[in-house]
Amino acid sequence: MDSEPLYDPATIRLETSLGYHLAKARNVLIARTDEALKPLDLTSQQIGVILSLASGRARTPLELSREMSYDSGSMTRMLDRLEKKGFVSRTRSDADRRIVELSLTERGLDAAAQLPAIGAAVLNEQLHGFSRSELDLLIAMLARIIGNSPTDASAGCGLDESDAD
Numbered sequence: 001m002d003s004e005p006l007y008d009p010a011t012i013r014l015e016t017s018l019g020y021h022l023a024k025a026r027n028v029l030i031a032r033t034d035e036a037l038k039p040l041d042l043t044s045q046q047i048g049v050i051l052s053l054a055s056g057r058a059r060t061p062l063e064l065s066r067e068m069s070y071d072s073g074s075m076t077r078m079l080d081r082l083e084k085k086g087f088v089s090r091t092r093s094d095a096d097r098r099i100v101e102l103s104l105t106e107r108g109l110d111a112a113a114q115l116p117a118i119g120a121a122v123l124n125e126q127l128h129g130f131s132r133s134e135l136d137l138l139i140a141m142l143a144r145i146i147g148n149s150p151t152d153a154s155a156g157c158g159l160d161e162s163d164a165d
Contacts, residue, residue: 036122040111053104054112
């Protein structure tokens with residue numbers, strides 16, 4: 001569906017920008033999640049690894065990197081920290097020694113079992129005062145924003161090179 005532009009370059013301001021509010025909301029949610037995760041010795045970034053491994057969505061560092069949109073160097077450093085803390089173990093594949101397979105340790109499995117309750121509590125605190133219909137609308141609108149993403153990852157935001165100068 002085509003629509004007229006909602007932002008005018010001449011009048012757009014930081015405090016009225018959707019990007020600003022999305023970033024602030026994300027930062028607040030991450031801070032609250034990190035605080036709730038302290039007893040488990042995990043961070044909000046690390047729970048993505050734990051949950052992806054627990055659900056079977058990924059089993060190798062490459063699959064995790066793709067699943068979580070991380071570069072391989074960042075993923076390696078995160079896996080190093082999780083392995084050092086005892087949440088994740090790495091083993092070489094019997095079928096192909098070049099492939100590293102990941103699994104959750106007993107500590108990782110225990111954390112994975114606790115994460116849904118922690119996540120629900122954090123979200124319920126952050127969404128205090130919202131109705132179910134407001135939450136459903138917010139999720140639907142965010143899904144529309146995500147759906148407007150270009151399918152070509154290299155596509156820009158519609159600015160010509162001459163416009164960007």
